[in-house]
Amino acid sequence: MASQSHSPAVPSLPFGRFxxxxxxxxxxxxxxxxxxxxxxxxxxxxxxxxxxxxxxxELAATxxxxxxxxxxxxxxxxxFVCLSAVxxxxxxxGVAVGAQNVHHELAxxxxxxxxxxxxxxxxxxxxxxxxxxxxxxxxxxxxxGKKLARAISSGLRPILCVGELxxxxxxxxxxxxxxxxxRGALAGKDPExxxxxxxxxxxxxxxxxGTGRTASSADAAAMADAIRxxxxxxxxxxxxxxxxxxxxxxxxxxxxxxxxxxEPSIDGGLVGGASLKPDEMAGMVARAAxxxxxxxxxxxxx
Ligand code: PGA
Numbered sequence: 140m141a142s143q144s145h146s147p148a149v150p151s152l153p154f155g156r157f158x159x160x161x162x163x164x165x166x167x168x169x170x171x172x173x174x175x176x177x178x179x180x181x182x183x184x185x186x187x188x189x190x191x192x193x194x195x196x197e198l199a200a201t202x203x204x205x206x207x208x209x210x211x212x213x214x215x216x217x218x219f220v221c222l223s224a225v226x227x228x229x230x231x232x233g234v235a236v237g238a239q240n241v242h243h244e245l246a247x248x249x250x251x252x253x254x255x256x257x258x259x260x261x262x263x264x265x266x267x268x269x270x271x272x273x274x275x276x277x278x279x280x281x282x283x284g285k286k287l288a289r290a291i292s293s294g295l296r297p298i299l300c301v302g303e304l305x306x307x308x309x310x311x312x313x314x315x316x317x318x319x320x321x322r323g324a325l326a327g328k329d330p331e332x333x334x335x336x337x338x339x340x341x342x343x344x345x346x347x348x349g350t351g352r353t354a355s356s357a358d359a360a361a362m363a364d365a366i367r368x369x370x371x372x373x374x375x376x377x378x379x380x381x382x383x384x385x386x387x388x389x390x391x392x393x394x395x396x397x398x399x400x401x402e403p404s405i406d407g408g409l410v411g412g413a414s415l416k417p418d419e420m421a422g423m424v425a426r427a428a429x430x431x432x433x434x435x436x437x438x439x440x441x
């Protein structure tokens with residue numbers, strides 16, 4: 140958006156630059172391996188329907204002060220009515236502000252809705268297709284795809300949420316469901332435009348959200364791999380798929396985030412309940428910073 144730098148928290152990590160990363164000879168035995176895409180570490184706070192404009196700014200400022208770590212993109216997504224308080228509290232703090240949803244049209248007879256134009260100057264990121272909106276507002280993949288297009292054309296950096304229900308996982312259909320969600324929202328969209336806009340995917344198994352139960356890190360990593368395969372093969376993204384950060388979400392805390400970030404295919408967390416607690420945010424961002432340092436050192440070697 141014009142009035143705010145696009146991603147104030149970005150520690151100058153490039154997007155898209157490695158979209159077609161070369162295959163280079165590497166390693167002692169001269170094996171050819173694909174160079175690591177330089178994906179950033181991201182901790183995104185989804186405050187959902189919590190906080191008021193009276194207390195959101197103070198909470199955001201406290202979290203910002205407790206999470207000053209290099210190499211991690213921090214994003215806080217408060218309710219719409221708290222956006223201006225949070226934006227004001229975060230000026231100069233290197234923490235980005237996100238909305239939790241946006242309408243696909245820019246203006247019109249849509250009672251109760253918020254457009255991208257209204258977010259100008261308030262938010263630079265947006266969460267799209269969260270399972271609570273799929274469940275409560277009956278958002279479809281097609282609609283989410285339209286919102287995604289609007290976000291990109293408006294300069295909002297999108298986090299697209301995907302994830303299966305418990306019954307779907309138990310039936311062995313988790314990958315199929317997530318691949319359908321991706322195809323439904325992304326078919327026909329230009330990978331370069333998406334990667335250029337800093338497109339992020341959050342894998343959030345619905346049964347893990349707010350339940351205290353998480354996916355295993357191995358299952359989350361397998362899904363991240365399946366997501367990138369779907370982008371690369373089904374949707375024709377090729378190597379650009381490697382540039383897309385994939386977050387895990389669902390009962391993430393400072394105690395368990397290390398397991399997820401231990402998986403090279405997972406690049407951060409979309410955090411609900413624990414993101415309202417400064418201690419928890421401090422722990423999660425500190426762990427992400429550690430992982431960011433290690434990954435930077437290992438860059439290029441798999
Ligand atoms: P949770 O929510 O961390 O409270 O499970 C995550 C989310 O819904 O994004």
